[in-house]
Amino acid sequence: MISLGFIRFLLSSNKKYKKRLVPLLGFFPRKWKVYELAFVHRSASLILSDGSIVNNERLEFLGDAVLDTIIAEYLFSRYTNKDEGFLSKMRSKIVKRKHLNSLAYKIGIDKFIISNAINSNGGKHIYGNALEALIGAIYIDKGYLTTRKFIVNKILDPHINFNELEHRETDFKSRMIEWSQKNRSEISFESQEEYTANEHTPIFVSRIFVANKLLGMGTGYSKKESEQSAAEQAFNSLSQD
Amino acid sequence: MISLGFIRFLLSSNKKYKKRLVPLLGFFPRKWKVYELAFVHRSASLILSDGSIVNNERLEFLGDAVLDTIIAEYLFSRYTNKDEGFLSKMRSKIVKRKHLNSLAYKIGIDKFIISNAINSNGGKHIYGNALEALIGAIYIDKGYLTTRKFIVNKILDPHINFNELEHRETDFKSRMIEWSQKNRSEISFESQEEYTANEHTPIFVSRIFVANKLLGMGTGYSKKESEQSAAEQAFNSLSQD
Numbered sequence: 001m002i003s004l005g006f007i008r009f010l011l012s013s014n015k016k017y018k019k020r021l022v023p024l025l026g027f028f029p030r031k032w033k034v035y036e037l038a039f040v041h042r043s044a045s046l047i048l049s050d051g052s053i054v055n056n057e058r059l060e061f062l063g064d065a066v067l068d069t070i071i072a073e074y075l076f077s078r079y080t081n082k083d084e085g086f087l088s089k090m091r092s093k094i095v096k097r098k099h100l101n102s103l104a105y106k107i108g109i110d111k112f113i114i115s116n117a118i119n120s121n122g123g124k125h126i127y128g129n130a131l132e133a134l135i136g137a138i139y140i141d142k143g144y145l146t147t148r149k150f151i152v153n154k155i156l157d158p159h160i161n162f163n164e165l166e167h168r169e170t171d172f173k174s175r176m177i178e179w180s181q182k183n184r185s186e187i188s189f190e191s192q193e194e195y196t197a198n199e200h201t202p203i204f205v206s207r208i209f210v211a212n213k214l215l216g217m218g219t220g221y222s223k224k225e226s227e228q229s230a231a232e233q234a235f236n237s238l239s240q241d
Numbered sequence: 242m243i244s245l246g247f248i249r250f251l252l253s254s255n256k257k258y259k260k261r262l263v264p265l266l267g268f269f270p271r272k273w274k275v276y277e278l279a280f281v282h283r284s285a286s287l288i289l290s291d292g293s294i295v296n297n298e299r300l301e302f303l304g305d306a307v308l309d310t311i312i313a314e315y316l317f318s319r320y321t322n323k324d325e326g327f328l329s330k331m332r333s334k335i336v337k338r339k340h341l342n343s344l345a346y347k348i349g350i351d352k353f354i355i356s357n358a359i360n361s362n363g364g365k366h367i368y369g370n371a372l373e374a375l376i377g378a379i380y381i382d383k384g385y386l387t388t389r390k391f392i393v394n395k396i397l398d399p400h401i402n403f404n405e406l407e408h409r410e411t412d413f414k415s416r417m418i419e420w421s422q423k424n425r426s427e428i429s430f431e432s433q434e435e436y437t438a439n440e441h442t443p444i445f446v447s448r449i450f451v452a453n454k455l456l457g458m459g460t461g462y463s464k465k466e467s468e469q470s471a472a473e474q475a476f477n478s479l480s481q482d
Contacts, residue, residue, distance in 0.1 A: 052322060057324065057325040058317065058324065061313060061317070061328050062313050062314060065306075065310040065312075065313035065314075066310050066313075068306045069306040069307050069309070069310040072302060072306035073306075073380070076299065076302070076303050081293060083298060083299065084301065087299065087302050088302060139314070144385045144386070194458060195455070203458050203474075205446065205458070205460075214435060217435060217444045217446070219446075219458060219459065
């Protein structure tokens with residue numbers, strides 16, 4: 001849980017580190033320590049003198065919420081005639097883990113991370129999570145308005161192509177059908193409807209099979225919802241390979 | 242979609258309305274129109290002269306995010322030694338629909354709502370949603386800090402018993418077992434494990450039966466998770482009756 005990470009944490013408090021962080025942020029921090037913590041992955045957690053274990057997960061919790069709010073406000077102002085369904089879809093495209101990881105790379109977060117994680121499943125989202133933690137750190141150090149400026153100027157304006165994002169397909173059933181046509185694989189869905197004792201709420205379970213292998217499963221309050229959920233699971237498992 | 246709501250909307254722009262709103266907010270608004278919109282339920286949507294349909298759902302999208310952030314920050318500062326799992330659980334207890342509805346009642350939101358909804362399923366969360374929309378309106382009118390003050394002074398400090406909330410049980414399986422003992426009903430769980438073609442990720446489906454009737458169903462990546470999800474669905478369906 002410690003050692004390497006701890007040493008690098010100590011080393012990180014030097015001038016060179018500070019010189020690299022300032023251009024990434026676009027401002028000069030006051031509370032350096034909180035930024036250092038933002039880059040400490042759970043695998044390199046620090047044990048403080050009072051016995052408490054610290055890493056970037058608390059900051060990530062905070063930053064995740066702040067990021068959601070600032071994107072919500074940005075979309076609210078940008079798309080004055082779109083309904084909340086559209087706004088909500090757009091936001092989820094921006095903050096989905098994969099996209100957040102690539103944004104974190106683009107702004108150079110990866111060079112600051114302190115981690116002992118092997119390249120395992122748990123380490124996959126390490127960059128996106130650290131970006132959220134960094135946002136939490138900026139909020140703690142500088143407050144809401146500076147955080148807003150950071151997110152808009154360093155992430156949304158330079159790195160998000162909103163026109164492209166508007167048209168990006170999120171209908172996973174269609175995407176899976178497209179995928180199967182390209183790959184000449186047979187695809188099929190099986191759905192069951194089950195009634196609960198509370199008879200007004202049927203629940204649906206859907207399974208998606210590709211070449212007769214189960215690839216995803218989902219539930220929902222409509223067949224459409226459960227199929228989408230199953231297709232999304234299958235789509236994600238294919239794109240992870 | 243219109244008529245009654247529209248008339249009440251016009252009527253609402255009077256002095257009496259303003260007199261009632263100011264004590265609820267704790268400050269004097271600048272942009273009255275945005276507050277009026279915050280109380281317009283979808284069932285009473287207005288058609289503007291340019292043909293666009295407006296109600297409180299866009300503001301609700303914004304307010305929902307702002308509320309999440311301010312509660313995150315509040316919990317982050319209040320519980321300096323708790324991990325993000327604890328913080329996240331606490332927040333979800335505060336913002337769950339049922340709790341938000343009762344908070345909205347407590348601060349008197351219900352008296353402002355403009356709705357044509359019959360007491361149907363869709364109308365159940367009307368108060369909590371309007372509270373979120375009101376938070377969105379405050380944010381648009383007065384910015385982040387005033388919104389923060391409103392949430393802390395008018396909602397969190399007077400109406401949330403944090404000690405009680407910390408101990409409130411969210412283990413739905415235990416709650417369902419307790420419930421069944423009290424009600425002398427037999428309860429059982431059935432779980433299936435299914436392997437997807439991507440063999441590393443088994444998926445679990447669990448069903449919960451009360452007196453041999455299916456009452457809930459859930460999926461998850463572990464049996465514990467799918468049972469919890471099924472139990473939560475059952476618990477919620479019982480508490481809605």
